[in-house]
Amino acid sequence: MKVLIYSAKEYEIPFLDNANKSGHKVTYTEDALDTDTAIQAMGYKAVSIFSGDDASSIVLEKLWNLGVRYITLRSAGHNNIRIKTAKYLGFQVxxxxxxxxxxxxxxxTALLLAFNRKIVLAHSQVIRYNFSQKGLMGSNLHGKTVGIIGTGKIGSIMVKIMHGFGCKVLACDLKPDADLVELCGVTYGTMDQVLKKSDVVSLHIPLTYDNYYLIDRKKLALMKPRAILINTARGAIVDTRALIDTLQKKEIAGYCTDVIEKEKGTFFKDHSNEGIENQQLKILLALPNVLLTPHQAYMTPEALSGIAATTFKNIDDWVSGTVCKNELGSEWVLS
Structure with missing residues (x-):
């Protein structure tokens, strides 16, 4: 099958090439999918997209008219594709x-430790030969209460890590995990209860229409003044305007994140020469109580190998007519 891979990064291409065991005819483009770049898919039966690509209804219609029939995402989150439209048109996703x-x-965990123990500040000082310890006071994680919002595959591992540090773990999930309760002493509660009682809150849920801006002004107001909020999920789970106001007033201790709202056009590119236009991001970067990384949490050989392998397994299943276990949107298939 001819496959066009959008938003292809130099570092992921070797993993994708290695995973292409069936010899699909693959073309890579560093361009993100949008209304302008959809035309590049002419002549391709399948496209692969990443989290920053735009697969909105108008883009999907263009892809369909160009002959594309399969879309495989190189991510777990799929809020960037209009699944209902995709299934209505007839795509397999x-x-x-x-x-x-x-x-x-x-x-x-790395974000939490770096922020809590002032690692970034300490490094910036010592490379200037400033070995003063002023302003470098942190605190023990041992004995602290950590709240985990979402105890799925990622959240459950975060629970185990925090349990290993000797933290008391609270959690909120639609489906409590009995094993975590037994093995790690997790206490499940409502989101409000978790936010009120936790010294650290870590978000591990997908972005859906229901939890867009889940952490809004009211939720932030429930948190302790010395609490740290961690987000390695999706930027729009947190209301950025409310967050900025909360951070500026120092109503929570800090925000550690690997994601932002509206990453498209900003993340995954070097803007060191021309700067950026995202005003909210500029404000966040200027705040001393923010630690931000550029959506790099998935960047390990293990993760990239897994992403590549599953991407081509999805394509192989479609070619062979095998049921693809990662298929999305079956609830939208019209009878």
Missing amino acids: ANVPEYSPHAIAEHA
């Missing part, structure tokens, strides 16, 4: 529901 949940949970 699949994602990568899991690749290396450890990579994401470990990155969330």
Whole structure:
């Protein structure tokens, strides 16, 4: 099958090439999918897209008219594709529901440790030969209460890591995990209860229409003044305007994130020469109580290998007529 891979990064191409065991005719483009770049898919039966690509209804219609019939996402999240429209048109769509949940949970932990122990500040000082310890006070994680919002594949690993640090773990999930309760002493509660009682809150849920801006002004107001909020899920789970106001007033201690709202056009590119236009991001980057990384949590060989393998497994299943277990949107198939 001829496959066009949008938003192809130099570092992921070797993993994708290695995973293409069936010899599909693959073309890579670093361009993100949008209304302008959809035309590049002419002559291709399948496209692969990443989290920053735009697969809205108008783009999907263009792809369909160009002859594309299959879309495989190189991500677990799929909020960037209009599934209802895709299924109405007749696309088969699949994602990568899991690749290396450890990579994401470990990155969330790294953000927490770096922020809590002032690692970035300390490094910036010592490379200037400033070995003063002023302003470098952190605190023990041991004995703290950590709230985990979402205890799926990634969240459950985050629970285990925090349990290993000797933290008391609270959690909120539609489907509580009995194993986590037994093995890690997790206490499940409502989101409000978790936010009120936690010293650290870590988000591990997908972005859906129901939880868009889930962490809004009211939710942020429930958190402790010294609490740290961690987001390695999706930027729009948190209301950025409310967050900025909360951080500026120092109503929580800090925000550690690997994601932002409206990443398209900003993330995955070097803007060091021309700067950026995202005003909210500029404000966040200027705040001393924010630690932000550029959507890199998935960037481990283990994760990239898993993403590539599942991407081509989805395509192989479609070619062979095998049921693709990662198929999305079956609830929208018209009878």
